[in-house]
Amino acid sequence: MSAQTTTGGVAERKVPPTSVRGAAMRGVVARPGQEAVEAKGWLRAHKWLLLRRASQLGILALFLLGPWFGWWIVKGNLSSSLTLGVLPLTDPFLIVQQLAAGHWPYREALLGGGIVLAFYLLFGGRLFCSWVCPVNLVTDAAAWLRRRLGLKGGKAPAGSTRYWLLGFVLVIAAATGALAWEWVNPVSMFHRGLIFGFGLAWGIVGGIFFYDLLIAPRGWCGHLCPQGAFYALLGRASVVRVSAARRSACNDCMDCFAVCPEPQVIRPALKGVGQDHPLILDADCTTCGRCVDVCGKDVFRITTRFNRSES
Amino acid sequence: MNEKVQPTGRAATSAPSPRRRFLKDAAGVAGGAGLLALGAGMYAKQASALPATAIRPPGALPEDDFLAACVRCGLCVRDCPYKTLKLAELGDGVATGTPYFEARDIPCEMCEDIPCVVACPTGALDRALTDIGKARMGLAVLIDQENCLNFLGLRCDVCYRVCPVIDKAITLERIHNPRSDRHAMLLPTVHSEHCTGCGKCEKACVLPGESAIKVLPIRLAQGSKAEHYLRGWEEKEAAGKSLIGDQVELPVRGLEDKAYGDTRVGPGESPQVPDYKPAQPAGGGLDSGWKP
Numbered sequence: 001m002s003a004q005t006t007t008g009g010v011a012e013r014k015v016p017p018t019s020v021r022g023a024a025m026r027g028v029v030a031r032p033g034q035e036a037v038e039a040k041g042w043l044r045a046h047k048w049l050l051l052r053r054a055s056q057l058g059i060l061a062l063f064l065l066g067p068w069f070g071w072w073i074v075k076g077n078l079s080s081s082l083t084l085g086v087l088p089l090t091d092p093f094l095i096v097q098q099l100a101a102g103h104w105p106y107r108e109a110l111l112g113g114g115i116v117l118a119f120y121l122l123f124g125g126r127l128f129c130s131w132v133c134p135v136n137l138v139t140d141a142a143a144w145l146r147r148r149l150g151l152k153g154g155k156a157p158a159g160s161t162r163y164w165l166l167g168f169v170l171v172i173a174a175a176t177g178a179l180a181w182e183w184v185n186p187v188s189m190f191h192r193g194l195i196f197g198f199g200l201a202w203g204i205v206g207g208i209f210f211y212d213l214l215i216a217p218r219g220w221c222g223h224l225c226p227q228g229a230f231y232a233l234l235g236r237a238s239v240v241r242v243s244a245a246r247r248s249a250c251n252d253c254m255d256c257f258a259v260c261p262e263p264q265v266i267r268p269a270l271k272g273v274g275q276d277h278p279l280i281l282d283a284d285c286t287t288c289g290r291c292v293d294v295c296g297k298d299v300f301r302i303t304t305r306f307n308r309s310e311s
Numbered sequence: 312m313n314e315k316v317q318p319t320g321r322a323a324t325s326a327p328s329p330r331r332r333f334l335k336d337a338a339g340v341a342g343g344a345g346l347l348a349l350g351a352g353m354y355a356k357q358a359s360a361l362p363a364t365a366i367r368p369p370g371a372l373p374e375d376d377f378l379a380a381c382v383r384c385g386l387c388v389r390d391c392p393y394k395t396l397k398l399a400e401l402g403d404g405v406a407t408g409t410p411y412f413e414a415r416d417i418p419c420e421m422c423e424d425i426p427c428v429v430a431c432p433t434g435a436l437d438r439a440l441t442d443i444g445k446a447r448m449g450l451a452v453l454i455d456q457e458n459c460l461n462f463l464g465l466r467c468d469v470c471y472r473v474c475p476v477i478d479k480a481i482t483l484e485r486i487h488n489p490r491s492d493r494h495a496m497l498l499p500t501v502h503s504e505h506c507t508g509c510g511k512c513e514k515a516c517v518l519p520g521e522s523a524i525k526v527l528p529i530r531l532a533q534g535s536k537a538e539h540y541l542r543g544w545e546e547k548e549a550a551g552k553s554l555i556g557d558q559v560e561l562p563v564r565g566l567e568d569k570a571y572g573d574t575r576v577g578p579g580e581s582p583q584v585p586d587y588k589p590a591q592p593a594g595g596g597l598d599s600g601w602k603p
Binding site for chain 2: 066072075076077079080081082088090091094098101102103104105106108109112157158160161162164165167168169171172173175176177178179180181182183184188189192193195196197198199200201203204224
């Protein structure tokens with residue numbers, strides 16, 4: 001019911017439409033991207049979303065082929081894995097926790113952690129969040145449902161909470177001499193649960209879904225998750241970035257703000273607040289590409305951080 | 312540095328200086344995050360108590376170090392050919408995601424190449440362990456002497472038979488059966504210097520339900536040796552002679568031809584006491600005439 005009213009009545013509000021707060025006050029747009037579907041067709045208006053889901057589910061499928069069908073391409077889970085018996089990959093977030101807890105891991109884990117670290121340093125830390133992490137499916141579902149149900153407001157903790165939490169996670173690891181966060185870390189727990197069995201971990205995943213849905217919009221991924229904070233720190237100098245290259249064409253429809261999991265990153269690039277180039281350089285940007293999809297005017301595109309051109 | 316705080320949407324609205332506002336907000340956020348992390352830490356501390364029947368894989372570091380090293384990836388589980396190992400799920404009572412096994416379900420088969428240790432990328436399972444016979448996953452304890460069939464005087468012996476380190480880790484010790492007064496009992500006896508804690512004895516115990524012999528963490532299974540207590544016979548062996556001089560050895564009547572201190576009586580032997588008669592049950596009773 002609120003779907004029609006919110007998309008229609010953008011113009012008559014007094015709050016500046018391009019501020020994050022403005023988007024929050026108007027409530028979320030129930031069906032962002034409709035203009036884009038009309039302008040570009042459904043497929044192009046969902047291109048990055050489909051690619052992203054393919055990536056998330058494909059990576060999950062690689063891990064599940066072994067336990068389900070006996071094709072052991074990848075063993076282990078996102079915390080640490082072995083691909084085709086040769087390629088070790090380890091989550092650098094865990095290695096940092098191990099080092100804080102006072103354990104120096106074997107060469108495989110360090111090598112695997114180095115490979116993953118190098119990848120995310122180069123291509124963008126929070127690519128992990130939007131292209132790999134299985135919790136993203138849960139929080140995206142909560143955000144989608146929140147829009148469709150027209151749930152407005154809510155109380156999310158400050159976005160910096162995750163960085164504090166990241167710091168404390170390491171402090172607690174050092175204080176207890178154990179990977180204390182891994183007892184409760186929903187990210188590793190969810191992925192491990194899908195592959196090795198859940199137990200009561202469904203409760204934690206469900207908790208995140210309902211927290212995001214009913215209490216805090218984008219609360220977990222955007223405000224609390226210390227693992228996301230860690231990857232955001234990695235991504236400060238990453239090459240792959242979103243650019244509002246055709247920002248002159250923007251018609252202030254606000255669809256990008258409605259879908260963006262970190263809407264505060266858009267404004268500096270789109271409206272030139274505090275910067276003159278159209279690149280989104282904020283490390284909180286997960287490079288999910290959803291803004292590219294939902295924009296009917298093709299304002300955004302995924303490019304490199306060296307491409308400051310506008311068109 | 313505080314001057315650089317970005318003016319947020321509401322910064323201009325009311326009284327306190329931006330610096331004070333910043334400090335207040337930061338303190339609140341830090342406090343909340345700290346509480347959350349502290350909660351996780353305390354939960355972790357509390358939940359790190361391992362249940363007595365949960366056994367870590369071979370080569371596992373001491374539990375404190377293990378919890379700093381294990382990233383819960385499950386590679387050891389994947390390379391266990393007998394599906395012995397599993398990753399703890401939330402609610403299992405074991406630190407969630409860490410590998411363990413329960414001997415009564417599936418014991419460790421003590422693979423010679425120890426694939427679980429080889430698979431571990433972090434060193435939570437220590438690769439210094441190359442001889443599975445040196446693994447110390449736990450220690451078997453014959454914990455229920457009331458229901459163990461051998462303690463009842465029967466010849467079950469199953470735990471002894473299945474022991475991969477038979478006659479070293481578990482021996483059968485023959486002692487007199489005081490109940491029948493004419494039979495032996497062969498008691499399965501675990502020796503800590505050879506037991507790897509694989510749990511095959513616990514798995515094989517024929518009792519329905521719980522096993523009479525169980526693998527326990529070594530911390531629970533063993534008392535601590537009193538460091539000031541010198542064992543005379545060990546000191547004597549090490550030094551080649553008694554530390555306190557030779558003791559007077561008085562003969563025991565009837566056992567003069569036996570080694571000093573050996574009071575055991577074998578079948579067919581009897582103490583050489585004149586007019587010895589075994590005790591008769593009070594009130595007479597029927598003598599079946601049966602002789603051992």
